[in-house]
Amino acid sequence: MAQAVSLPTSTPIANTQVRMADAAPGAHTAEAVLEACGLSVHYGTRQVLHEIELRIPRGTLTALIGPSGCGKSTLLRCFNRLHDVNPGVRVEGEIRINGYPVSAWDPVALRRRVGMVFQRPNPFPGRSVFENIALPLRVSGVRGKRALAQRVEQALQAAALWDEVKDRLHQPAQALSGGQQQRLCIARALALEPQVLLLDEPTSALDPVSTQRIESLLQELKSRCTLILVTHHLGQARRLAEHTVLLDAGRIVEQGPTEQLFEAPSDPRTAAYLSRAE
Amino acid sequence: MDFPRLRLMRRLRDPLGWGISVLSTVLVLAALASIIGNILLRGLASFRLSVFWTVTHGVAGGLENAILGTLWLALWSTLLSAVPGVAAGLYCAWLAPPRWAGAIRFACEVLSGVPSIVIGYVGYTVLVLGFGWGFCTLAGAIALAAIQLPYITRATDAGLAQLGTDVRDGALAAGLTPGQTVLRVGLRAAAPAVLSGTLLAAAIAVGETAPLLFTAGWSPLVPDGSLLHHPVGYLTYVAWSYIEQPYPAAHALAYNAALLLLVLVLVLQVAARGLARRGLR
Ligand SMILES: Nc1ncnc2c1ncn2[C@@H]1O[C@H](COP(=O)(O)OP(=O)(O)OP(=O)(O)O)[C@@H](O)[C@H]1O
Ligand SMILES: [Mg+2]
Numbered sequence: 154m155a156q157a158v159s160l161p162t163s164t165p166i167a168n169t170q171v172r173m174a175d176a177a178p179g180a181h182t183a184e185a186v187l188e189a190c191g192l193s194v195h196y197g198t199r200q201v202l203h204e205i206e207l208r209i210p211r212g213t214l215t216a217l218i219g220p221s222g223c224g225k226s227t228l229l230r231c232f233n234r235l236h237d238v239n240p241g242v243r244v245e246g247e248i249r250i251n252g253y254p255v256s257a258w259d260p261v262a263l264r265r266r267v268g269m270v271f272q273r274p275n276p277f278p279g280r281s282v283f284e285n286i287a288l289p290l291r292v293s294g295v296r297g298k299r300a301l302a303q304r305v306e307q308a309l310q311a312a313a314l315w316d317e318v319k320d321r322l323h324q325p326a327q328a329l330s331g332g333q334q335q336r337l338c339i340a341r342a343l344a345l346e347p348q349v350l351l352l353d354e355p356t357s358a359l360d361p362v363s364t365q366r367i368e369s370l371l372q373e374l375k376s377r378c379t380l381i382l383v384t385h386h387l388g389q390a391r392r393l394a395e396h397t398v399l400l401d402a403g404r405i406v407e408q409g410p411t412e413q414l415f416e417a418p419s420d421p422r423t424a425a426y427l428s429r430a431e
Numbered sequence: 432m433d434f435p436r437l438r439l440m441r442r443l444r445d446p447l448g449w450g451i452s453v454l455s456t457v458l459v460l461a462a463l464a465s466i467i468g469n470i471l472l473r474g475l476a477s478f479r480l481s482v483f484w485t486v487t488h489g490v491a492g493g494l495e496n497a498i499l500g501t502l503w504l505a506l507w508s509t510l511l512s513a514v515p516g517v518a519a520g521l522y523c524a525w526l527a528p529p530r531w532a533g534a535i536r537f538a539c540e541v542l543s544g545v546p547s548i549v550i551g552y553v554g555y556t557v558l559v560l561g562f563g564w565g566f567c568t569l570a571g572a573i574a575l576a577a578i579q580l581p582y583i584t585r586a587t588d589a590g591l592a593q594l595g596t597d598v599r600d601g602a603l604a605a606g607l608t609p610g611q612t613v614l615r616v617g618l619r620a621a622a623p624a625v626l627s628g629t630l631l632a633a634a635i636a637v638g639e640t641a642p643l644l645f646t647a648g649w650s651p652l653v654p655d656g657s658l659l660h661h662p663v664g665y666l667t668y669v670a671w672s673y674i675e676q677p678y679p680a681a682h683a684l685a686y687n688a689a690l691l692l693l694v695l696v697l698v699l700q701v702a703a704r705g706l707a708r709r710g711l712r
Contacts, residue, residue: 233604240528265606275601278594278620288615289605341605 186211186379187232187349192246194227194236194403201227202403205246209396214371214380216394216411218387220426224403225383226272229351232381233267234260250349265293268342268378272354274334276326276341283322285337286344293345304344311377312340313370332363339370343377350374352382356389368393387430391415399423467693474690477683482691487651487664490673491680494688496653500664501637501695503654504568504647508575509633516580516632517625520587521613525599536588539581550577551642559646566648566662574642579632586628590621627707634699638692640667666692 192205201224209215217225227236232250236242237260248255255263276285286305295301305322309315314336318329326337335355342350352371356364371393374380384390390397391411398408399422407414407423418424485493523535554574558564591599598620602612618625648662655661669688673681 235600235604238526238599238603238609261606261608264604269601269604271597271601271604273597275597277602277616278598279622280616280619289607292608292611292615293606338601341601345606 186251187381188249189228189231190247190249192228192231192244192248194224194231194245195243196227197241200403202231205405207398207405207408209379209381211379212375213395214375214382214393215396215398216390217381217383217398217400218385218390218426218430219400219406221385223400225400226353228400229269229353229381229383232349232351233264233269234258235264235269265289265345266347267349267351268345268347269351270335270338270342270353270355273358274331274338276329276334276337278327280326281323282318282326282329282337285326286341289341290344308340308344309337311343311374312336313366314340330363332359332366335359335363335367336370339367343374347378349379349381352380354383354385357385364389385430387415387427399426401426470686470689470693473682473686474693476686478687478690482684482687486653487669487684490676490678491684492651494666494669494684494691496651496664497666497669497688498691500647500650500654501666501692504571504575504643504663504665505633505637507568507572507658508579508636509629511572512576512579512583512632513629516583516629517587517618519580520584520625521591521617523584524588524591525596525613525617526609535584539584542577543581543585545577546641547578547639548641548645550574551645554642555645565660566646567657567659568647568654568661568663569658571643571647571663571665572658574646575636575639578639578642579629579636582632582635583625583628586631587621587625590624590628591617593624594620623706623709627703630699630703630706634696634703637695637699638667640671643667666695 187207187209189205189207192202192207193200194202205228217228219225230236231244231248232255234255236244250263250267277288280288283305286308287301290301290304295304306315306319309318314333317333318337321328326334329337335358339350339355356367359367368389371380371382382390382393394411396408397411397414399406399414399420401422406426407418407420409419414423415427418427479493482493482495483498484495486496487493519535519539523532527535551574554570554577558570558573559566564570594617598616599612602616603609607616643665647665649668650662650664652664654663666688670685670692673685673688676682
């Protein structure tokens with residue numbers, strides 16, 4: 154790790170990719186897979202994130218909580234450089250994954266390693282269940298009918314959706330229920346075997362049963378990748394997260410092991426937020 | 432705050448507003464019904480199937496040259512406008528920085544506000560005279576394309592806007608390049624809206640006269656497939672100019688042409704609506 158960090162930022166991208174692929178997914182070590190250093194984000198002239206310092210350990214689930222509008226989604230979108238498409242957004246500071254700055258990456262290659270699930274299910278309209286997962290695989294270079302079918306099935310299995318859709322793979326994805334669509338979106342992200350999975354309030358648009366399903370799914374996914382979960386549901390954070398980060402008005406108020414943050418918060422603002430939110 | 436007075440005004444204004452809107456609706460519908468009824472009556476009364484396989488002769492004859500010319504012009508104008516129109520709409524909705532998107536939308540508004548006779552005149556000076564193409568299919572098709580372009584761009588833009596940026600972000604986050612995001616996710620999903628907009632634009636083009644008078648000219652011959660230097664006939668010319676002739680045969684032909692135009696536009700509109708409705712499901 155230390156060696157990796159000391160490399161110049163101009164590390165050839167191909168080289169970086171090899172290193173990223175080297176890191177065994179799910180290796181449970183305490184080292185940080187994801188770090189943010191002095192991260193600030195401006196929308197136009199308005200600053201919404203201030204000097205964020207963050208370390209997210211490998212193979213864990215980190216919950217990102219905080220009041221509405223505090224910048225959780227904004228922070229999440231820094232990790233896969235989704236702000237790149239919006240020229241009005243300025244991102245300063247550095248984010249490193251496995252010690253390598255994401256700014257040195259080709260954004261498309263980065264996003265294949267850092268998957269994302271959104272608040273509202275967003276399957277590709279007009280495409281079938283199968284195509285929704287096969288399309289990202291195909292454009293990332295997976296060839297051959299059988300290889301594709303196999304990867305699609307694996308992804309749907311991993312997202313606990315296979316049994317429900319195996320007979321309707323070629324029907325429109327939008328005919329699925331909301332909860333199924335969301336699991337399809339999780340499958341779509343998992344199909345690329347990401348090292349990091351970003352989840353932006355993935356259950357906020359779902360009923361309790363679907364929520365329960367996705368929670369147990371996330372529990373299992375910890376063995377495959379590192380998860381960052383934005384949630385407004387404190388119970389969900391307590392059930393799922395090893396680490397919790399509380400954000401307020403674009404600044405980190407407190408971060409630490411979930412139990413400690415909830416039971417014995419060291420910052421009075423944390424206690425205030427927790428009591429207000431519960 | 433004078434509430435009683437406000438209430439009185441509202442009580443008076445409501446029936447007044449209602450009255451005006453009902454009256455104008457009735458007027459518009461009556462005008463439309465009289466036009467369509469007139470065309471149907473007179474067009475059907477004199478209709479002969481032979482107009483499909485005879486060309487115009489002086490002030491009489493058939494409409495074969497005009498029917499084929501209209502289709503030939505519409506084909507080229509649609510080809511010429513659909514590609515840049517769809518590309519501009521896709522770029523505008525999902526990729527362009529807000530300033531560029533605004534500029535494109537403004538340009539569309541301006542273009543669709545230009546009177547079609549002005550487009551025809553520009554086509555005449557630049558293409559017919561300037562480039563020395565003479566009256567020809569390509570000059571006519573380009574003039575029509577300028578009319579169709581903003582409709583297609585707007586339909587594409589609106590079709591993608593309806594999907595929302597969530598879908599775009601989902602595609603980008605799944606490792607698609609911006610180009611793949613727009614073409615393989617956006618265009619695919621917005622295809623019904625795009626096709627319906629393209630057909631509506633074609634229906635508008637088919638009904639244009641002014642820009643073609645200056646660019647396509649007129650020809651009593653069946654189009655020979657050439658794009659340059661040969662004028663071409665079209666239905667709106669017959670409907671527009673033969674009605675002025677003092678001969679009953681010319682009138683009959685004008686009404687026949689109007690009837691065929693009506694049917695053609697109706698077919699395009701119905702197809703467009705059908706597609707748009709399929710897209711909503
Ligand atoms: N595209 C944008 N342009 C300008 N301002 C934005 C944009 N997106 C978000 N903001 C602002 O940035 C701040 C942080 O937004 P963000 O979406 O990150 O909050 P959040 O913590 O995810 O909120 P929520 O819990 O409601 O989803 C908000 O004040 C919001 O108004
Ligand atoms: Mg948010």
